[in-house]
Every structure is written in structure tokens, then in C-alpha cells.
Amino acid sequence: QQQRHLYGFTGVTLAKWLITITIGFLVGTVAYVIASHQELVTTAKKRGIMMALNNGYGLWTAFAGYCLFGITVVTFASCLVIFWTPAAAGGGVTLVMAYLNGNDVPDFFRLNTLFAKVIGTLCTVSSGLPIGQEGPMVHIGGAIASSLTWMQGYVPRRRKNGTHQQSGSFFGKLKPKFFVFDFHNDYDRREFISAGAAAGLAAAFGSPIGGVLFALEEASSFWSKKVMWRSLLCTSVATLVLSWLHEKEFSFALPGTMSFHNLQPEFVLGDLPLFVITSAAAGALGSLVNALHAWLARIRPPSDKKLARLAEAILVTFVIIVMMFVLAHLGGTCHFVPEGTDEEEFWFQYTCPNPVDGRAYYNDLASLYLAVPRQSIQKLFRLGKDAVPAFAKMTLGIHCVSWIIIFSLAYGIATPGGIFLPCMVVGSSCGALLGMFFKILFPNVDVQPGLHALIGATAMLGSMFRTSISVIVIVVEGTGGVDFILPLILAVVISNWVAHHLHHESAYEIDLGNIGSITFLHNEPTHAMIPITAADIMSENVECFPEIVTVKTVVEVLKRTRHNGFPVLRYSTSSPQADGPRTQGTFVGLVLRHQLLLLLEQRAWITVESPDDTIPIIPGPENCIITNDIWKIEHAMRVYHHCHNPHRRYLTSRAEELEMLDITEPETTSLESTQVQVQNGESVPQENGQRSPEATNARKEERALDLRPFMNRAPLTVRAECSAQRVFVIFRTLGLRHLCVTDAYNRVIGMITRKDIANAQKRTHFAQAQDDLESKGANAESMYHLP
Amino acid sequence: QQQRHLYGFTGVTLAKWLITITIGFLVGTVAYVIASHQELVTTAKKRGIMMALNNGYGLWTAFAGYCLFGITVVTFASCLVIFWTPAAAGGGVTLVMAYLNGNDVPDFFRLNTLFAKVIGTLCTVSSGLPIGQEGPMVHIGGAIASSLTWMQGYVPRRRKNGTHQQSGSFFGKLKPKFFVFDFHNDYDRREFISAGAAAGLAAAFGSPIGGVLFALEEASSFWSKKVMWRSLLCTSVATLVLSWLHEKEFSFALPGTMSFHNLQPEFVLGDLPLFVITSAAAGALGSLVNALHAWLARIRPPSDKKLARLAEAILVTFVIIVMMFVLAHLGGTCHFVPEGTDEEEFWFQYTCPNPVDGRAYYNDLASLYLAVPRQSIQKLFRLGKDAVPAFAKMTLGIHCVSWIIIFSLAYGIATPGGIFLPCMVVGSSCGALLGMFFKILFPNVDVQPGLHALIGATAMLGSMFRTSISVIVIVVEGTGGVDFILPLILAVVISNWVAHHLHHESAYEIDLGNIGSITFLHNEPTHAMIPITAADIMSENVECFPEIVTVKTVVEVLKRTRHNGFPVLRYSTSSPQADGPRTQGTFVGLVLRHQLLLLLEQRAWITVESPDDTIPIIPGPENCIITNDIWKIEHAMRVYHHCHNPHRRYLTSRAEELEMLDITEPETTSLESTQVQVQNGESVPQENGQRSPEATNARKEERALDLRPFMNRAPLTVRAECSAQRVFVIFRTLGLRHLCVTDAYNRVIGMITRKDIANAQKRTHFAQAQDDLESKGANAESMYHLP
Incomplete structure (x- = not known):
């Protein structure tokens, strides 16, 4: 048996690593599709606006077209979320955290949720809303991991009662023969989902180590070396695939989505207070955004008012697009496109004059608004000490304030979308603005506004999410700026400190608070x-069962309460009239609701004789003999959740399930129960033998469950x-x-x-x-x- | 009381953060002193050799001088370790890990150990032995943290018996008034020592995040958000100070001890198998070194043979220096110093011809041997795709093989010193050699030998220490090569896999195995x-005590056994003749050896009457009233280790301590015990009242300990x-x-x-x-x- 055991492990190990690599591969591919789709659509939309302006249709026409497109895709995404898969709304990081913390999050990792999330994110990021794909990528990574581990699981034979029907997913019916391992237990699923979530973030930022650290610091509540290795493999495969797809050839380079190369890592003592000011300001801004988000969450329509939520999404989109167009028109200034810069598509002409002497003009505010967020961030990071002032201070001020408002509005509507990158945009424009002021105020200090933008963005992330190492590593890997690590650490420490004093909760905690049913x-x-x-x-007044309990009692208790665990007590029979405490029974085990349900469903009962409706007291040996049937039931208990509720990890106590079992009071001893009794014969006779002397006088027969083979005999207790x-x-x-x-x-x-x-x-x-x-x-x- | 409680916390918090910053500051300073000392001495030694050669004294004279210096400093360091502080030997990382895992490592964090470690490391690194300061820095960091937390602790009033004398350290006597907080508990000390160890590694490599991750992944067995924040602050302060001292002006740049800038992060599919080969080769080499180390550890003289160990250290130093000189003379080749390189002092002329046309010659093998390890690594990393072949293949081959031998010999002698950097040197020269071969074998692939050196060094670290993320981050931060992170991940994964199959244990596990007394x-x-x-x-046959136990029994059991924890049982008195099991007693608490010792030392006994020498059975209330005296004893128990054994965290069971307490059998009831009985009067009468009915017939008085107020009344148990x-x-x-x-x-x-x-x-x-x-x-x- 030891041999088979080891062989089994080996096979499972191989399967696990293959699944890990597959998860990484899929996550990388999805991340690439979303990112390149976003760039394509954004470029196409800009071209459309310019065509409308150049061909004399005027700004109104351009606006109408832009607005129409945005509202259409947001409506589509919103309908998807509201009417089909409500679990796909928002970023999803919070719920991944809640799941990994041990909560039941219904339907969160289903295949249709995954599908809706991918499609919805594609729509949202192309709508022009200030919403990022980083949070959704974490959810998508987790959902891919969950689907893969579940797909190749064991599918139980169909049973005649209704309980099985609800697991009837398409892939579940495939029952692949080549994978024979089943990951029924929580530990394995949790490992894969952690790895998937890490890969999602890693692919979104191009940061393999940062993804692992994010999973370690934020997402996962349970961590081990094994999870670390699995996540590392998964994130590196995802990053590799992403990098490969981006480069169109096999490349090992990091995607480096926000790289910059013209900042010098030269700081002097005089910079230190300026860094502190920027970090503190961005930290304060972060907690302001958190407070705004918490306040807005309270006045948004509740999730059961579906049409109101749809209307909200459309209205918010409209308002945001109007704001963008109007502010860009009124507040933006025109500059020459700086020479020698790449990514020419970033610089957006908008209503500025046409090129003069071959040098193109651009509207700085419009460029910031209508660009892909990571391009805006990159441009702000690149403001070196001798850089051309590519953005007016006024522009940065308007951008920073307006962006806070619009992304607070947008985050919370019924579409998929996250706030990582929008939050970095705000932080970096706030930092760049401060840097420009410092440049004027302290002309003898070589202030680099781009560096302040970097610090601002990091501080903002730190204060909104209250993270430490993971955000630093993500920024370093995303920008390639390992030389700036010490200012980044400073930014994170100070912003966390400031933010904590202003607003107690991080963005995740606010979300967790809003979802009432989660116990984190x-x-x-x-x-x-x-x-x-x-x-x-x-909690006092615990419902307990004796080791052998009548079916009637079990059904009654299960119907009456919503508890999931029941202590099993042993009643002393040698001296039942002895000292008081002993009659209360000694704690010998714990039995779970789903185990009881399964015992009832399988009709695995024995018949006992009891004087009246009281609990029968049966003197049994400490352990009863385990028969093959008990093994079968035991196995069924282990795979219970996998078979019955693949997407609801923990059985919530629903009374209807009990009705489905169709337990009726027997008139006489039914045929079925007799059969079971015969099957369990090996274990029963002993007890019968011992019981018979007491059970002489007339007693009516009663169906009962013998909990001893199934209960957890070594539960942890505290005093x-x-x-x-x-x-x-x-x-x-x-x-x-x-x-x-x-x-x-x-x-x-x-x-x-x-x-x-x-x-x-x-x-x-x-x-x-x-x-x-x-x-x-x-x-x-x-x-x-x-x- | 709540108010004071909160105030107390706040004050402690402030003190903790101040201590953290101080630790970082001191660690950074020490790291700077060691590193710059090493560079100064190495340069001076090289100049000495060149002076001897140029002035016609010949190679023999140079060798004699070099050898004499090396042997002198090694002898000094070795004597320090062998005859004064044996705990300062070796790297120390293993023992830091063992301590943080919960072991008692006597004298490991004492001030004199710290002092000897710093001095010894200074000596060792200047001797020319292939031994690094990274491991010792981890130990030094931990020792600084331990000393700082202990120094400002509470110093107990002197007692007349001898137990106090052993804590009579100089700083302990200062009793600073301005710090009133005492960190008696393990949790706080562990936190600070984790942070100190992280700062030590961070300062050694210039890698703040890497240091934290090292502490997380390797050093610390217990980890929390709090430890993460504390370590992060500590490592960043240490790195900042180091960077500042190096630059001679306040700078935020990473010290970047091994930075390179001429490698391109351009890899194609064809590079992948080459990377895999290099990683696997370095991984195999790493496990070979581990096996060699394990074998050598067995044949080295045992630590109690002091003179043999001293002789070993001197002999090994002599052999290594001879090998270096002979191999450099025979195996080295002369090249022109490449133009435009910094750190001119690296290129060492040795026995090569004098400069021709202003271009200097250097002996490549001698340069590698006699340089500071981090310079060798840097030079190997900088071998770009079009770089001049600064090192001959023959040279690299000799260097790689000889370096393995000499550093395996050197690691384990009785001096302070670690193997991080030597191991990187081997890995990088092996990688560079392979890269050069690949360049010849696959001329159409743009092989960069420096990149293979980087991969080799990382793979070597990974396979020797079996780490994942921390080594990647350390290398990235140390070299600034964030673009190379994907090949580095590959290197670590593959080398771990290969190394695991070849040799089961990491370097730490081998060391733990060699130290017999550690239970990791x-x-x-x-x-x-x-x-x-x-x-x-x-373990069966547990020694148990009743709730009220005679002093005689306690003393007898404490002398007989070496257990540290004793279950306390309650014996039922209402029906002592009842069912069998109950007479065995119910488990109600756990009392520790040091608590018993303290009770005995304080003579905190009561007198009971027992019929004969059996344990007195006293029916008491469940809880007894807590008097002021009990509070005082309770507090003394909490601070016990701090007062008695500041550097031995866990009391090992030593019989002599018991003798020191001077417990003699009383002829009659002594005056002292009567007094205590009066003091404890509030709790005793109840029992007396209840006891008196049974205790009517003639019984002799017996001194006993009432364990109920002191035992842990809620110990965890398992079935x-x-x-x-x-x-x-x-x-x-x-x-x-x-x-x-x-x-x-x-x-x-x-x-x-x-x-x-x-x-x-x-x-x-x-x-x-x-x-x-x-x-x-x-x-x-x-x-x-x-x-």
C-alpha cells in the first residue's frame, strides 16, 4: 500500500505541475489579449476623433461618436454582469481574498463568471472609462485555476434524487479519462487559486516576483513553501508568455509595461524632505479616495435593483466622457510633440492646430485622458530633470483632481474593472505636479518631476491598499527602476503611516465591509x-448528538438550526446515576452537517430499540469495526463538495436540501434499512450483543445513525x-x-x-x-x- | 486601567520603532566598516606584492609576506573564536535560523560574541581566504538587535543567592532610566532578531527587499505583517546608511555592489537550452559543494580539541595561499588591461611583463584570486557579447575547480566567515566558462558569457541554499539587473530541481545535522x-503533579528528570473510590520547570498535612484567590529568563540550579514558611476549612506548593x-x-x-x-x- 501511495503522489505531483504551467500559459494569453485589445481600440478611437475633426464634422460629432461607442460597450458589459453573472462585477481581488481566507463565495469561480469577466473587461477597458484590467486579471487567474483543477476532477455517477443536477456543467460531463486525480480538498484548490491570482497580477504588471509577493501579502491567507514555488512557476510562465506574445518572438525580457530610462538615480540630502512631502500628499490622497469610495458605495443603488444599476452605469459613463471632452477642451494646452520620443500615438492633437513646419501639436490634457493608463503613467515617469515641460502645471492639476472624481465614480458600477492603474495615474500626476512646484520653489535642488511621479504613484498604491513589499516590487519590476528602490520604500512607509491616521481602512477592507456575508x-x-x-x-447552547442518534432527532435538529458542526458526546452507562457532571456527556468527536446529510441520503442507518422518544443509550466499544460500506460512505463524504457543489465550497445550511432527501417516518422497519443493517452487520452484532440484556422490556424500534465511524475523533478543543x-x-x-x-x-x-x-x-x-x-x-x- | 494600557502600548511602540532604526543604523555602519576594510587591506596587499616584485625581492619574498600576514590574522581570529567565544565561529546563519525556530543557542547573541564576530570577520576577510562577510553579517545583525533589546530591559534587584550573578554583564548594570520598557517575551525578541538578521543580509548585498525576503524565506520560522514592516524599515535604514557612507554624501542609490551595465536583455529561443544547461551545471556543482562540505565536516577535528582546530585553521590558510600563488603563476595568462574599465585596482599585474606603450598587462588568474570576491563577480558578469576576452578559458576552468576546493576547505575552520559570495564566485566562473564554450560551439547564437555567469551564480546560490524568491531578489538588487529576472527564475527553479536529486540537503540542513543539540x-x-x-x-510516562504538591516531591522530580513541562492533575475527592479512570486525575493545567524553580527559590510554599509520604489530596475550589504576593511571583516568572538567563532563552534543565536553591528538609515548620502561609492567608483558609474534616487523625505537616495560581490553565491538548x-x-x-x-x-x-x-x-x-x-x-x- 505504501508503494501505491508513493506512486499516487508522484502522479499527482506531475499533474499538479502540468496544471500550474497551463494556468500560467492561459493567464498570460488572456492578459495579452486584453492589453492589446485595449491599445488597438484606444488608437482606433483617437483616429476616429481626429478624422471627424479634420473632415469638418466638428467636436460635437466626435463626442457623439465616442460617447455612443463608450455607452454601448459599457451597457453590454453591464447587462452581462447584472443579468447573467453578478459575481463578475468589480475588480474581484476582495472576493479572491475572501475565498482564500475560507469564505464561501458562490459562483465566483464558475466558467460562465470567467467568461463574463473576460468579455466584460474587454468591453470596459475599451470604453474609455478610467478602469484597469489588473483587478479583473487576479480574478480571471483564480477562475482559470479553479476551472482547470475542477475540470479534471472525478465526476460521480448520477443519482436519482435531485441533488446532483446542480453540478451539471458542460465540462463536468466530459469526464476526461486521462486525468484520474481529483483535487477534492481545500488545500489543493487554494494552492492553485493562489497561484492563479499571482499569475494574473504578474501578467497585468509584467512582474513575476511582484505577483508572488502580492499573493503572499494580500491575497492568500494560508501560505507555505509549496504555494510559493507553485506561484513562482505560474507567474514566470505567465510573464514569459506575455512577453513572448508582445515581442512576437521568444523573448525573456520583462514586458516592462511602464519602463522609463531617463531618470537618474541621483539624490541628495535636500531631496529627502521633498520625497517625504510627495509621499505624504499621495498617501493623504489615497485615503481621501478610500473615504470617497466608502461614501459612494453607500449611496449607489443596491445590487438587487437591476435596472437602477444599469442606469447608473450608463449615466456614469456619460458623465465621465462629457467631463473628459469638456475639460480637455477648456483646460488643456497645446504643445509641440517633443522630439525623439517613442509611442507617437500617445500625443493626441485633439483641437490643437495642425502641424507647423513638420512639428505636430498636441493637447496635453486630452493626451492624458484618452490614452491607455499605462502610457500616461510612463509619460509622467519620464519627466526628467532637463525634460521639456510636456505637461502644463494647470493640466496636471486638473487631471489629478478630475481623475480622482471620475475613477471614484467609475469604480463601483456594475462592470468588471479594477483600480490599480487608475490609482497609479492619480498618484503620478499628483507627484509630477508637486515635482514641478518644487522645481520652481527650490531652483538649486535638481528636482526630477518624473521621480516624484514615481514616488507619488507608489505612495498612492501603498496608501490605498496598505501593502508594503509587494507594491514596491511590482513598481520596480513594472518600471525596471531598481535603482529607485530606496525612495520607493520611503514612499510606501510614509504613505501607509499617513493614510492610516486619516482613514482606518484599506480599499479591500471597505469592500469587505460592504459585502455583509463575508467573515474575514x-x-x-x-x-x-x-x-x-x-x-x-x-456561542453557548451547542446542539450535541450522542454517538448513536435517532434519525428523527437528526432531522429535527438539522431543520431547526443552521449549524454546520455538531459535537458528539459519549454518555457514561456504567454509572448513569453517578456524579452530576458526567451525565452531560464527554466530548468524543465532531460531526459535520454534510456528513449527516450524506448519511441520511444514503440511508446508512441502523435500527435500535429505545423506550420512548429519548435518545437511546448504547454501551458500545470505543471504536467500531470499519466495513467496506463505511469506507464507501467515508469516501463519498470526502468528495461531497466536489460532487454536489463544485462552486460552493462550503455547504450553507439550506433546509430544502433536507426535504429533497425525502426522509419519512417509517411505519415499520423498511426493507431498505434492513438491508443496510445487514450490510453493517459486522459492526452491529457486538452492540446488539451488549445491548440485549438491557433491552428486554417492550421498546419500539427506531432508526438511528451510528456516528462513530464518521466523526472526527481528534478535534481540537480549547478551555x-x-x-x-x-x-x-x-x-x-x-x-x-x-x-x-x-x-x-x-x-x-x-x-x-x-x-x-x-x-x-x-x-x-x-x-x-x-x-x-x-x-x-x-x-x-x-x-x-x-x- | 485601559487608559494606562493604551498609553503603555504607545510608548512601547515608539521605543520599538526607535530600536528598529538604531539596529538598521548600526548594522549599516558595521557592514560599511567591514567592506571598506576588506578593500583597503586587499589593495594594500596587492601593492605590497608588486613592490616586492618590482624591487627585485622576487616572488618568494612576496609569497612569504602575504602568507605571514594571512596566517597572522587567521591565527588571531581563530584564537578569538576558539579560546574566547566559540559561538562566533562560522557563518552563523544556521544558528540564527535555529534560534528563530525556537532553539536555545547559548551565548550566541552575547555582546562578547558580537564583538568577536566583528573583529574576527575583519581579520578573516583581510586574510585572503575565500570567505565572505555575508553570513557573519546576518549573525551580527541578529546580535546587535538582541543586545539592543536586552540592554534597555529591566534589571532585577540583586538577590543574595548565586543565581543572579551570571547575568552580570556590563550593560546590564547600567540600568538606563530613560527606557522603561522590557521586552521579556520571546515574540518581541524574535521580531527584532528577524529584523536585525534581515538588515545584516541587506547591508551585505545592498538589497533591502532581498534581506526581508531572506528573513521571510529562510531565517524566520514565525512571520507576520508586523515582522515584515519592522524588517523592511530596518533593512532600508541599513542600506541607506551603507549607501551614504559609501558615497560620502547622502544618497538614496542602492550600493549595487555587483552592478554591471553592458549586458543586453536580449534573448531568443535558442538561448533557452543554453540557460538550462548552465543552470543545471551550476546546480550540480552546488550540490557537489554541499556533499563535499558534509564530508569534510566529518573529518575535521571536533570542537573540543582546541589546539587541533587552531592548527587546522593555520594549515588550511597556508595551503590555500600556496595554491593561489602557484596556480596563478603556472595557470594564469597575461592580457592587456581592457580600456575604459573602472576599478583599475582589480587588474593585477603579478608576474606579467611591465606596461608596454602605456598599456598595462595583468595576470587573469591572479586578478581573480587576489581580488575582493564581489569585484571578481562583477568582472565576470560584465563579459558582454562583444567584450574583450578578459579571461582565458583555461583560467576560468582552473579558477572554478580550485575555488571549489579552497572554499570548501576554508568553510568550516574556526573563524567567522560565510559562503554566500564565494559560492557566487564559483557559480559565475563556471557560468562564464560555459558561456565561452557556447560561443564557440554555437557561433550563430549571440551568447553573452556574462549572462551565463549571472545565471551560474544565481543557480549556485539556489542549489546550495534551496531558496527561491529571496535569492532572485538579492541578485537583482545587488546587480541592478531587473531585466534579467526571467532567466534568473529559470536558473533557480532548475538548479533546485537538479540539486535536490543529487544531494538531499541544503547547506543549512547539513550544518543543522552537524550540530547535534538542535531540534529544528x-x-x-x-x-x-x-x-x-x-x-x-x-513520550509516555509523563511526570505529573497534583494541584497541591509537596516540596519534597517537586525537588525529587526536578532532580530526577530533565523535563521542562509538567501536567497538573486534579484528583476527584467527592468519590475517590469511583470508576477506575477518574483516580488517574483530570488534566487541568501545565506548569513549567522554571516556574517551579522560582516558587522554590521564593519559598512560596504553604503547609499541608498529609498522612504519610503520599501526595496530599486537597479538595479546593476551582480557582483560588489571587493575592498581591501571587502577582509578584507571577511577574517574576514572566521576567525569569530575562533576569536569570538573558542569553539562554530556554532554561535547560540543570541540576546544579536546584542545589543552589538550598532546599533542605525542615525539622519543624520553619519561620519563613509560616510567614508565607500568613501572606497567602487569604487563599488558604477556605481550603483549611474544607480540609479539616478529613485531616483529623494524626498527620505530619508537610511543605507544599499550590500550583493553581501559576499553572497555565488553558493549555492546548490533542487526542x-x-x-x-x-x-x-x-x-x-x-x-x-x-x-x-x-x-x-x-x-x-x-x-x-x-x-x-x-x-x-x-x-x-x-x-x-x-x-x-x-x-x-x-x-x-x-x-x-x-x-
């Missing part, structure tokens, strides 16, 4: 958890005296879902679930917020507790 | 742990059925030291300690090695399980 466990317990104990956070902080750490690091609280005699006195922990977090958060009013100083510490 | 818990459980349970790995894998994860992620194994009735049936886990690891490692012979395929999976 942060990395560290809050301070206020220190003085309280497990007894303070546990009521255990500090809540420690409970949190145990819960979080081990990824538990149920933790029983016991006393010294191993009696269950409470149960702690994710919800209890999350409630304690919230309670204490609230308490802490009140304390903060009294003593502001506490912030400096708790800052580093936040994720 | 890896990140992931081994595969063979899956089928076994907690019952298979636990015997719990899988060993899960036990490992619990133990590892929560950083436990004792885990009690209980049955369903909460009776203690075993105890699991670090040693048990480590033994299980070894057992199963061995079992796995046997399995590997049968099925080679399993390696591919287990590769990614190794740290």
Missing part, C-alpha cells in the same frame, strides 16, 4: 482581544479560560471552522465558529475606535496590526 | 507523518487519535514547546515536545530515504516540501 479573519488579533477569553466569544487572542491565532493559522470549548472534565460548554471570531473582531474594533478618540496615540501601534 | 522543525511535515498518529510520536501531521502543524505554527496528549476523559496519556517531533521527523526521513530507493519518482514531490 485578519492576520493578527486585535488588541482588545487580549483581556477576554474563549468563554467571552463562544474556556484560554485567551481570545490565542483562540484567534489557533483558528486563523490552522484554518479551523469549528472549535469546541470544553471544561476540565471534557464537557462541551460552547462552540466557536468563524462568525463568532468575526463578531468579536467587530466588537473589539468598535471598542477600539472609541478608545482612539480618547488617546490618539494608539494608532501608531495598531497601524501595523492591520493587514 | 521544518515548515512542513514529512509525507511519512501522514499515516501515524499523535500516540505514535508522544491520541490526532494525526501526527496535524500535531506537527499545530506545534509548528503555534510555536509550542509542550503538547499534552489526552484521552476522551481528559486524562494525560502522553506528552509531545520539540524533541519528539524532531525524532519523528528523523525517523520518517530515514524511512523516506529507503522508499526513495524503490521509487525514485517520489522526489519530485518531496522537493517542494523541503525548506
